[in-house]
Amino acid sequence: MTAQSSRTLVKNLAALEDGPVTVSGWVETVRDQKKVQFVVLRDESGAVQLVNPRTEETEAVAASISGLAQGSFITVTGELKHDERVKLGGIEVKLATLEVVAAAIPETPISDETGIDKRMDWRFLDLRRPEQNLVFRVQTTLEHAWRTYWVEHDFIEIHTPKLMASASESRAELFEVDYFDGKAYLAQSPQFFKQMAQPAGFGKVFEVGPAFRADPSFTSRHATEFTSVDSEISWIDSHEDVMKLHEELMVAGFTAVKEKHGDEIKALFGVDIEVPTTPFPRIPLAEAKEIVASRGYVVPRDDADMDPEGERQIAAYVKETFGHDFVFLTDYHASIRPFYHMRHADDVTLTNSYDLVYNGVEISTGAQREHRVEVLIEQAREKGLDPEELEFYLDFFRYGVPPHGGFGMGLSRVLMLMLHQTNLREVVYLFRGPTRLTP
Amino acid sequence: MTAQSSRTLVKNLAALEDGPVTVSGWVETVRDQKKVQFVVLRDESGAVQLVNPRTEETEAVAASISGLAQGSFITVTGELKHDERVKLGGIEVKLATLEVVAAAIPETPISDETGIDKRMDWRFLDLRRPEQNLVFRVQTTLEHAWRTYWVEHDFIEIHTPKLMASASESRAELFEVDYFDGKAYLAQSPQFFKQMAQPAGFGKVFEVGPAFRADPSFTSRHATEFTSVDSEISWIDSHEDVMKLHEELMVAGFTAVKEKHGDEIKALFGVDIEVPTTPFPRIPLAEAKEIVASRGYVVPRDDADMDPEGERQIAAYVKETFGHDFVFLTDYHASIRPFYHMRHADDVTLTNSYDLVYNGVEISTGAQREHRVEVLIEQAREKGLDPEELEFYLDFFRYGVPPHGGFGMGLSRVLMLMLHQTNLREVVYLFRGPTRLTP
Structure with missing residues (x-):
């Protein structure tokens, strides 16, 4: 099975039942908290929240998340869960694995406040x-x-x-x-x-x-x-x-x-x-x-x-x-x-x-x-x-x-x-x- | 009514009943015979035979046809007639009027035998x-x-x-x-x-x-x-x-x-x-x-x-x-x-x-x-x-x-x-x- 055929586009997640999914995209934001980590992953179709409660079992994934540079492209597997409390579309993916496919260098040259000419450079x-x-x-x-x-x-x-x-x-x-x-x-x-x-x-x-x-x-x-x-x-x-x-x-x-x-x-x-x-x-x-x-x-x-x-x-x-x-x-x-x-x-x-x-x-x-x-x-x-x-x-x-x-x-x-x-x-x-x- | 809306494309003629039509296109061939004249008119969709039996009544149209240079763009009105004997699609248009919209100069620089380079020139x-x-x-x-x-x-x-x-x-x-x-x-x-x-x-x-x-x-x-x-x-x-x-x-x-x-x-x-x-x-x-x-x-x-x-x-x-x-x-x-x-x-x-x-x-x-x-x-x-x-x-x-x-x-x-x-x-x-x- 190829990545082309096995990954689910973010926009199609909401229609799925709770269960295992594979999602690929880039890291938009990381919130690396003491008890739980959140990553917003975006692909060409939308954004979804990934969640990783810190336990002994999830240590490997936790270490990957702590080292994630914004903009890196990743492929993750995990359990899709519908939850109305999640602001971003009412769904989240509880992580099982996280693979960094292409790491971004940590410094992002532009932000939302950057002027148009510099944004054109990037x-x-x-x-x-x-x-x-x-x-x-x-x-x-x-x-x-x-x-x-x-x-x-x-x-x-x-x-x-x-x-x-x-x-x-x-x-x-x-x-x-x-x-x-x-x-x-x-x-x-x-x-x-x-x-x-x-x-x-x-x-x-x-x-x-x-x-x-x-x-x-x-x-x-x-x-x-x-x-x-x-x-x-x-x-x-x-x-x-x-x-x-x-x-x-x-x-x-x-x-x-x-x-x-x-x-x-x-x-x-x-x-x-x-x-x-x-x-x-x-x-x-x-x-x-x-x-x-x-x-x-x-x-x-x-x-x-x-x-x-x-x-x-x-x-x-x-x-x-x-x-x-x-x-x-x-x-x-x-x-x-x-x-x-x-x-x-x-x-x-x-x-x-x-x-x-x-x-x-x-x-x-x-x-x-x-x-x-x-x-x-x-x-x-x-x-x-x-x-x-x-x-x-x-x-x-x-x-x-x-x-x-x-x-x-x-x-x-x-x-x-x-x-x-x-x-x-x-x-x-x-x-x-x-x-x-x-x- | 504009030419855009009143003219019938040649490819749509066959589906019409016999009756008055307006057709626009260019002159592909002229057969100027003693008793009857034939013009093949082509447009972007196909070709149709126009016919003009020479009588006193049709003299004006006959003179126009005799002076037609191949390639000229014309608009004609006439009577559409289905006739199985007509090789070109089983229809012809008996001319009532013929307007030369843009006359071509009489010499056509290329023919079916012309080599590709000269055809590219034209x-x-x-x-x-x-x-x-x-x-x-x-x-x-x-x-x-x-x-x-x-x-x-x-x-x-x-x-x-x-x-x-x-x-x-x-x-x-x-x-x-x-x-x-x-x-x-x-x-x-x-x-x-x-x-x-x-x-x-x-x-x-x-x-x-x-x-x-x-x-x-x-x-x-x-x-x-x-x-x-x-x-x-x-x-x-x-x-x-x-x-x-x-x-x-x-x-x-x-x-x-x-x-x-x-x-x-x-x-x-x-x-x-x-x-x-x-x-x-x-x-x-x-x-x-x-x-x-x-x-x-x-x-x-x-x-x-x-x-x-x-x-x-x-x-x-x-x-x-x-x-x-x-x-x-x-x-x-x-x-x-x-x-x-x-x-x-x-x-x-x-x-x-x-x-x-x-x-x-x-x-x-x-x-x-x-x-x-x-x-x-x-x-x-x-x-x-x-x-x-x-x-x-x-x-x-x-x-x-x-x-x-x-x-x-x-x-x-x-x-x-x-x-x-x-x-x-x-x-x-x-x-x-x-x-x-x-x-």
């Missing part, structure tokens, strides 16, 4: 906290709900290359790679390649994968590498079709998370997960700026764009007025959107695009794409881009392409806002920033 | 072939079946960073990135970071994501960027636990593919998908080499490793002897395995490791990892590595870590061998090689 220890474990179980559930939605709706999953011969978004935030005798660049988004699925006749596609931005800024919500959630669909009439897909995905994801982790999220983060109602409110950006201004905040930007405080204000307005955590800001000015966004037929200063704002922060940008190659070339020129450098991309549109659109969304931003965290670093497995490449 | 057109479309629907189903298995077995999905401060496998095939004022490297595998999930107490994890190898070789089965399928689990006794997980995953994936695409794979590739039985045959590498030698093939290598012909030979032996398409080659010599593979307790020249060979080609490497830090350091030194450069990785083992192991598998290799293709380029969305960075 991320593998930081992730042992139940809150952190929950973050990534929520992430797993969220992604699986999205993928299940996509698969059930006949989307094709693609893996687009992250090595490119040119920029996909802007030359400003581009990482350069030594590529044999030449240069390559890291994809800033799967934009061009997910669009390629449209002339390829794939119809509807999705991808969850890394994207890279050489962004030197140090904010609580930017990273140089992030997980981008992308989808792109054919035969749309406008960005409205993309928003419909987008809100259905959010409902599917939030429903799954609430069902599977709602109680635990409430217990550990104090947050009630709410499944949003559809349709989400939609507000044209120009109108949103007026609303924000009427609340006394004038966005201090020279261009037509929103700013973070403006997003918070419009979200507050939407919450007060519609009781909704999400809002689509639509019809962004062409001057602040990429060349590949389609513009209104009757007003070329506006685009068929949107940002999705959740709990006051932008989590996604979506749009209908311009699929008429002459218009696309014109819009590229207007943005100061050289169409010759975009030849491989422009070819996608020369051999027939259906009208299409899609969105890109930051996975960790969704998690951060869902769990009311204020720093992206708390919800990323291993954060990457301008001065952070390790561990 | 991958977005190459992908329109039904075989290619099927490859990526099979990929979608395969991945979703794996992820569903993982999720149902409480694995956590992780996204490990692709930007690293050091090499994860070897310094030889490492891509270097300009990272602000310093350097970063592209991850050759998620090895170190998926192992990090073990001291983090995540228990069981998986990841599907890109990996990068600066491998200058031009074979039919290597790429500089590939999609790596990874899993890592705690509390194993040996690599046997990893192989058990691995074979259960393969069964889950092949079952789903056979069920959803078996008939189509048979029709387009002439391949019968077989769901493998478990357990897969396991043969220690040394024994495999003896078997191969007894068949008359002596592996021409100085080290203890297999070579591609040896893998084909042992696969042929396994197929003849056990009727199985898969074989685990186990217990590789320590000299040809990375420093982090655990060695046998009773013979340190052998590792607790395996390669999985499918249809004669290696698709995966798995192993139990060495989790005792002193042994790990010793093995690193023995391989000529400097433990100081590995400090961040070695720390993972100093604060407690359970025994663990896992595998990494090339997604496209599985697809290639499953569909009896001889070149990886046929089953990768966009191939990347030493001289291939576009499109």
